[in-house]
Amino acid sequence: MPVTWKRPTPPIATSNTGGPVRGAARTDFDLMQETPMRAYNFCAGPAALPEAVLKQAQVEMLDYHGKGLSVMEMSHRSADYVAIAEQAEQDLRDLMNIPSNYKVLFLQGGASQQFAMIPMNLLRGKTTADYVNTGMWSDKAIKEAKKFCQVNVVASDEANGFRKVPDVATWQVNPDAAYLHYTPNETIHGVQFDFIPDSSVSLVADYSSIILAEPLDVSKFGLIYAGAQKNIGPAGLVVVIVREDLLGQVVPGTPTMLDYKIHADNGSMYNTPSTYAWYLSGLVFQWLKAQGGLEKMGEINRRKAAKLYAAIDGSEFYGNPVALPNRSMMNVPFTLAKPELEKTFLKEADAAGLLNLAGHRSVGGMRASIYNAVAEEGVDALVAFMADFARRYG
Structure with a gap:
């Protein structure tokens, strides 16, 4: 389960009169010594971004390549x-x-x-x-x-x-x-x-x-x-x-x-x-x-999807109505055998660091979007959670 992390309120440098110093550095923009543990985000969009990309943007946020300003x-x-x-x-x-x-x-x-x-x-x-x-x-x-x-x-x-x-x-x-x-x-x-x-x-x-x-x-x-x-x-x-x-x-x-x-x-x-x-x-x-380009990403994405569909098909507790040849590699909707447990599923998934699994409001159920930036271990964690949930409530 991910550790809850909250950015501390930064101290603001003050002058000897008690007022803030113009241009004083704020420590909330300093790089953190430890990276907060991130949840697995299965949102359909805006979706997960690669953590390495976010870290690179963090490094370059205030000073892009020594230029003294942000890209934005x-x-x-x-x-x-x-x-x-x-x-x-x-x-x-x-x-x-x-x-x-x-x-x-x-x-x-x-x-x-x-x-x-x-x-x-x-x-x-x-x-x-x-x-x-x-x-x-x-x-x-x-x-x-x-x-x-x-x-x-x-x-x-x-x-x-x-x-x-x-x-x-x-x-x-x-x-x-x-x-x-x-x-x-x-x-x-x-x-x-x-x-x-x-x-x-x-x-x-x-x-x-x-x-x-x-x-x-x-x-x-x-x-x-x-x-x-x-x-x-x-x-x-x-x-x-x-x-x-x-x-x-x-x-x-x-x-x-x-x-x-x-x-x-x-x-x-x-x-x-x-x-x-x-x-x-x-x-x-x-x-x-x-990562090796799109050939490599295709291999990873097909493997991720296969794991998730196997978990759905291998349990009488979950279902997916899409014809086998047309099952999405990126967006995997699924239903529970007991629809009354949907809110419980989402609440427990959220507590386990598995976020944004609610299906679209027009169709209900669950949906896991497993785009490129969703790591394979995130799918593994979801599969394990689903198996445990089915065991406890099935």
């Missing part, structure tokens, strides 16, 4: 910050092997703003777009796109409660659509595609909850977008990877800030970007490289 205080136009931004982009390109004919954008507004930006930028004179509906996030994308074009829902599992990816043989695609949009991993229902759709039109994907979890062939897509707060970095940033030939033909009346080409032409700095979130994401990219 830097001008985004300064040489120091431009170097940070460029390095982050290059590290992401290296990790994902992003082809040179793709632009990488670091934007604001989250993935939800992309629901509108995508039709604004990718309709390119057409009036119809194809969407696959496998959960709440793809449904939200569909509703937003309907404000700009006719949406053809090529397939949906809504009638079954979103438990699987619809058989591709049943998809009703429109060959004249501007693009085909899908959500490879749905965080709420825990449904993951086990394939990348073949498409005669530009393929668009919301990779928010599974980007960087394993290798990905970017060249199969016209556009990939991902909110940062799950597997990239802190909330406040969204990464867009878009093929260059799709830029420059926005819907008439599109606001300047919603035009991908404007951001691409200005290095994602048409306005002041989310500088600190961009910096922290860059540290995450460096951490991923140090």
